[in-house]
Amino acid sequence: DTxxxxxxxxxxxxxxxxxxxxxxxxxxxxxxxWYRQTLGQGPEFLTYFQNEAQLEKSRLLSDRFSAERPKxxxxxxxxxxxxxxxxxxxxxxxxxxxxxxxxxxxxxxWLTVV
Amino acid sequence: DQQVxxxxxxxxxxxGRISILNCDYTNSMFDYFLWYKKYPAEGPTFLISIxxxxxxxxxxxxxxxxxxxxxxxxLHIVPSQPGDxxxxxxxxxxxxxxxxxFGTGTRLTIIP
Numbered sequence: 001d002t003x004x005x006x007x008x009x010x011x012x013x014x015x016x017x018x019x020x021x022x023x024x025x026x027x028x029x030x031x032x033x034w035y036r037q038t039l040g041q042g043p044e045f046l047t048y049f050q051n052e053a054q055l056e057k058s059r060l061l062s063d064r065f066s067a068e069r070p071k072x073x074x075x076x077x078x079x080x081x082x083x084x085x086x087x088x089x090x091x092x093x094x095x096x097x098x099x100x101x102x103x104x105x106x107x108x109x110w111l112t113v114v
Numbered sequence: 115d116q117q118v119x120x121x122x123x124x125x126x127x128x129x130g131r132i133s134i135l136n137c138d139y140t141n142s143m144f145d146y147f148l149w150y151k152k153y154p155a156e157g158p159t160f161l162i163s164i165x166x167x168x169x170x171x172x173x174x175x176x177x178x179x180x181x182x183x184x185x186x187x188x189l190h191i192v193p194s195q196p197g198d199x200x201x202x203x204x205x206x207x208x209x210x211x212x213x214x215x216f217g218t219g220t221r222l223t224i225i226p
Contacts, residue, residue: 004157006157031212033212033213040218040219041218041219042118042203042205042216042217042218042219043158043203043214043216044216045213045214045215048212048213055212056212056213058213091157091158093157102148102160102163103160103214104160105150105157105158105159105160106157107155107156107157108155108156108157110155
């Protein structure tokens with residue numbers, strides 16, 4: 001399967017701990033996105049990369065959040081000093097930089113902060 | 115500020131009939147619209163899209179209609195099948211912008 005892959009699929013952590021999620025995009029896709037989804041809401045944009053450059057960050061992405069895409073391939077999203085409000089599904093998506101913004105999502109990483 | 119609105123949280127439709135899901139938007143800069151389908155504990159799956167230069171796009175059982183003057187789009191599924199039971203999200207993007215803005219979703223249940 002050559003879809004977007006995310007790891008881990010589920011993470012339970014104690015408040016105050018750091019967590020890191022990894023995303024492997026579709027191999028030929030140069031754009032990579034992180035979204036967050038909470039219950040009853042649609043996905044909310046966090047940030048996106050074109051190759052290794054992080055080109056946009058949402059104001060939802062507080063200082064405790066950092067995303068990287070070191071070689072323009074996989075990406076990591078780290079949340080430091082987790083809070084209960086960080087509990088959500090973190091979705092990674094990728095696309096090709098052609099006209100039309102069809103992005104393809106991975107299966108998501110569920111975070112529960114207890 | 116909900117720029118993309120799906121006002122029906124849920125919809126139930128008999129198997130074989132037509133399902134119509136609606137979406138309204140407020141941002142006149144949006145020029146590309148998409149529908150995604152989501153099963154529980156999975157990521158959204160792309161279904162169909164439409165550019166603002168069109169008013170209809172069809173792919174198999176799925177058709178999306180866009181009414182720019184009303185800032186409204188709809189997704190028609192015909193005939194509806196049990197596997198169509200899922201949450202459907204409408205999304206939009208503006209020219210030159212990379213992010214998608216999503217609605218809150220409509221849970222579609224197909225009744226056998």
